[in-house]
Amino acid sequence: MAWKIDNEKCLRCGACVSVCPELALELKETGIVHDAKKCTLCGICEKVCPVRAIEVKK
Amino acid sequence: MIKDSYDVVVAGAGPGGSSVSKTLAELGFSVLMVEKRQEIGAPKRCGEGLTMNTVDIIGEIPQECIRQKIDGATLYAPNGNHVLVDLGAEGGYIVERKAFDKWLAVRASRAGATVVAHAEVTDVIKEGSQVTGVRILVGGGEEKTVRAKVVVAADGVESTVSRKAGLNTTNKLVNVDSGYQYEMSNLKLETSKRIILYFGNDIAPRGYLWIFPKGPDIANVGIGTAMSEKPAKWYLDKFIKDHPEIFGQSSIIEANSGGIPVGGFLENMVLDGFLVVGDAAHQVNPIHGGGMKEATIAGEMAAKVIAKAIEKGDVSASVLSEYNEMWWKERGSKLKKVEKLREVVEKLSDSDFNMISESLTSDVAIGLTRGGKMYSLAKILMKNPRLVKLARHLI
Known part of the structure; x- marks a missing residue:
């Protein structure tokens, strides 16, 4: 079980944040911040990412 | 402070x-x-396009914010057939955000x-x-x-x-387009006065691909897709590779991505x-x-x-909550109709797009983006018996 982001690919657009039902993601100046305690690994963020920088494994 | x-x-x-x-x-x-x-x-x-009626609301925009005046759009169907949409005085600007x-x-x-x-x-x-x-x-x-x-x-x-x-x-995932865009230079553009939009399920699944000129050889080249198999970037890169007549000698001067709410x-x-x-x-x-x-x-x-x-x-x-009421009365009611149009367009096959391109006129194309002319599009769709049910969704 894991949520992973490739920070080299990520362009910090926040598309993933906008669809996260748990508000487990936030867009900060430094990049996407993931809260593992809130994340349910639903994978919606992975699907919306325009560059597929996110990988979710259940 | x-x-x-x-x-x-x-x-x-x-x-x-x-x-x-x-x-x-x-x-x-x-x-x-x-x-x-x-x-x-x-x-x-953002693709940085601003329609003239937005300029009317915002007020006169200083020259240093404007990159290109736009007076039309070329819409490409998947088979290459295209429709010239004359935006005339309506037109707009490509701005520098x-x-x-x-x-x-x-x-x-x-x-x-x-x-x-x-x-x-x-x-x-x-x-x-x-x-x-x-x-x-x-x-x-x-x-x-x-x-x-x-x-x-x-x-x-x-x-x-x-x-x-x-x-x-x-x-909701279904209401977000995944956007990806390059600002590119040294492009071969026929004109910088028209934006170009490309439709097709292999080109931009459930969305479209755009070229918004910012000068004679500079443009935002972007794509919005949704629920697609591959990420937005993949479709854009493929399109660029498939069109050397435009992009053969081009360079990338900026890369952008973004989520675009398109309903809900x-x-x-x-x-x-x-x-x-x-x-x-x-x-x-x-x-x-x-x-x-x-x-x-x-x-x-x-x-x-x-x-x-x-x-x-x-x-x-x-x-x-007076804000809710005002917004729904002035904008929400119109945008809700446009959302319906989006739901219809996303069900169209490539051959449907090709067929529509045979009969689409400038005023219908412009009207549709504003929540009008739904009946005109429905009439075009009804030419194909398979699309009658879909057409009814518009009226």
Whole structure:
């Protein structure tokens, strides 16, 4: 079980944040911040990412 | 620079935030507008197209913000058949968001609002159900509590501030387009006066691909897709490779990505002492994905309602909800129709697009983007018996 982001690919657009039902993601100046305690690994963020920088494994 | 309390605190300095801030400051209210990024307007998440009727709302735009005047659009069907849409005097501009957003913020500041970049709203303070202020991380260092009679979330598609306040603005996956774009140079463009849009399920599944010229050989080349097998970037890279006649000698001078809300409008956009505008409230045209006009209009509406509420001494949701009513009457009802159109368009096959391109006229194409001319499109669709049911969805 894991949520992973490739920070080299990520362009910090926040598309993933906008669809996260748990508000487990936030867009900060430094990049996407993931809260593992809130994340349910639903994978919606992975699907919306325009560059597929996110990988979710259940 | 940041005081302990204001009439209104606005989170986000895009077109929506600046519209609220400028209007309220002009009415004499104290306004703080904060932007979490270090630079207002950058990096852009936008094709930078602005229609002339948006310019009418915003006011005369300084030359340094305008890159290209547009007077038409070329729409390409998957088979290469194309429709020339004459935008004429309507037309529009391709702007430079970096300059444009800063100019909007400058205007708000000149009206009396305090604008601070690299200052992020990290939390919303509530007393019971009433929003009474925010926590702001200033310059990445000091965290400060600021009180406000009303807090406005104009923080873009991520819409974190609303959700922290307790208003659920989460986008459904089906209502978000994945956007990806390069600003490219040394392109071979037939003309820089027309935007070009490409449709097709192999080109841009459930969306379209665009070329928005910023000069004779410079353009934003972007794509919006949804529920697609491959990421948006993959489709754009493929298109560029497949069209050496345009991109053979081109260079990439900027890369952008973004999520575009294309539906799922919110019945309620207010809480006690709180409201949300712009992309954060899903206020985007669902067929073309443009949000600057909607954010500007909604921002002005929000400001007028807030002004009235503060003067009345009652900023409760029941008073602020006049904003819901105004927005749904003026914009929501129209955009809801456009959302229906999007739902129909996303079901079209490539051969359907080809067929439509045979009969689509300029005024129908323009009307459709504004929630009109649905009957005209329905009539075209009905030429194909298979599409009759879909056509009925439009009328």
